[in-house]
Amino acid sequence: MAIPRQAMEIDSGEKRLNELGYKQELKREMSLFKTMAITFSCMAVFTGTPLYGQSLLYAGPAPLLWGWVVVSFFTWFVGLAMSEICSSFPTTGSLYFWAAHLAGPRWGPFASWCCAWLETIGLVSGIGAQAYSGAQALQIIILLSSGTNKGGGYFAPKSVFLGIYVFFILVWAVLNSFALKVIAYLNIISIWWQVIGGLVVIIMLPLVAQTRQPASYVFSHFELSSDSTGIGSAPYAVIMAVLLSHYCLYGYDAAAHLTEETKGADRTGPFAILSCIGIITVFGWAYNVALTFSIQDFSYLYDPNNETAGALVPAQIIYDAFHGRYHNVTGAIVFLWIIWGSFFFCGLSVTTSAARVVSIFHLFS
Template structure:
């Protein structure tokens, strides 16, 4: 029988997972390209769903140069996460990293806080994707029914349909998800090229010079000062990269996670940047009247934008369908990742009824699926989606909460590593080195802290109950829930992620101590 060292990459990964305290429960069916394609397709969707906020935040100059700035500024975060992930490649992700990177006195609390930040983040980022896709679907219907002003309850029902569909695909066709990742990557790559060609050729709403497409900046729609308007307009571009750390939640389904996950993280931003540029440039050079786009029913201008640029309803619908398809693929992918993160945190006995939500069952296609975690994630999304019935800007709140929580969960292990003088991760397989590592880690923490502030700001002033950004309210609400649950249950029963190797060492030391006493 082969040892783990001489076996396949999956055997080695299984052995490494055991050393981190977990047993292999999910099937390893993914490689580098599956994980990479699983996330790079978010570029076009992330720029399309909150597109109106980019227009409010200054227009073309904000979207184009904000995309360049954010891509450059986010790469240190991706590399910092890649380094830690290479040493601890488990679906437990950031909560496990915090547990391993801080002192024994603080590790339980650090892991608990990070775990709940991660949970709220993955639930709301999944919600934002499916809700954004629902709004895009409504925008597509408006191409042919321009007088129809969808009521909040109607948009909510569309959202329910998109969310349930995304969940059912993941549950019933789990074995096919790696193939779906490849299909969606092909759809996205070909789709943005088709958008580039079609918009550039038709340009029925007129063409703009480079001075407009790359330099037009109008802060009047936001009410903020010009400088702050630019940063408010970064919401679409920063949102696009908000889910990069969720790559870790798929670790236990990757053949060689210690190698493939860090590579995926390292390349996500560069590849996503290229896709985003190909998508944005033709839109900026053929952009219709911005005032018209901002006055569209429902606040989602993508459908009207494509119709005006293509010069016909059929042409606009054809281009719109590409973006809608990307949204559906994103919904399937992000729902899958959210279920894995939920399952892994339940596995550590950190959420109510953990024994229920940590179960893995055999799906109809014969593969292992964390069904109950899928259901929990679905139910929470549907409940939070009800907020839309009371706020027409709920989507920005969902984006803000998701990005805030995930951003905070990403920088916690990085900051803990810096406090530890990067000692624990010096032997990481994907090492950034001492000098470069320090610089990239500090940059990642500072940039993400700035983003967190932006996510909580309203897009326009003066602020009313309908334009208020409720991200901070939802964030505080979940914070109170996690704190109350910690006082009720967590402080007594939460032991943190298992630490198999460390426990073995402690047991061995205890045995030696007992023998010494007996002698």
């Protein structure tokens, strides 16, 4: 009697798990594109928006933009190493499973324990960071929609801000209670939202701005703001400015957390990691360049009496560009909604990644 073809076939990722003596517990329902969508959303195009103003203030635009290039360069080495290990150990436990095996029998348990805790803390912090970013973006959208800070608009107080923050976390938790394929479909929307929205913002913002900063300012200007930041050391200021890049270029390990649910994960996992690093490297840098070229008045960006209450520098840059040309805030609000969507999808995906990390702890307890 012939054995059915379906019975003879086995997924390459599952085959690799069998070779490791690892019993698969989750269904393989994820395609390459869906895994890429979730990983891309974890990184997100506009993640650095809340930190842009502070990074710009520390040392000017040159360290911010060239710092991104330097951090991206070294991130590629981390991504390449992670991709190689992911192809050999395509497990949901990912990083701390890798640490347990690669550190050897003597140091494996300790290395795995340290990695698991650091990873958990990082992911939980990531959820909080995106909830904060989403709440801040919505706070500014409401302020501009209701008349701006100068026009008596509503600037949500801390209590309302906290309520929005908690609401986002609860929404992400509820959505992640559904099957992973539901999250995957939402993140397919996310990847198109961010790619198309990112192109619109990056291309249109400098075109809308009535005046643009010269390239010499954007790419070579270095200036300490010791009075505002309290930092007089140039090297230290540069390090603080580069933190923006470190914050943005993370999250690509999400593909590794999803490998047990992904078809052909020994191949698709590494591809998702590297492709997402590549896209965010280009889009993130281009977004920062577009913002910097579009600055109208540097000192006014930080004025607590400006239209955005000095709360979110990129929002003021966008407002100045649209109001200066069209004398209304509609375009600025549309752009801020695009940015807000990036935060929402990013928080949703980081929650998905965190759930996978924590759910597999029982295998190592």
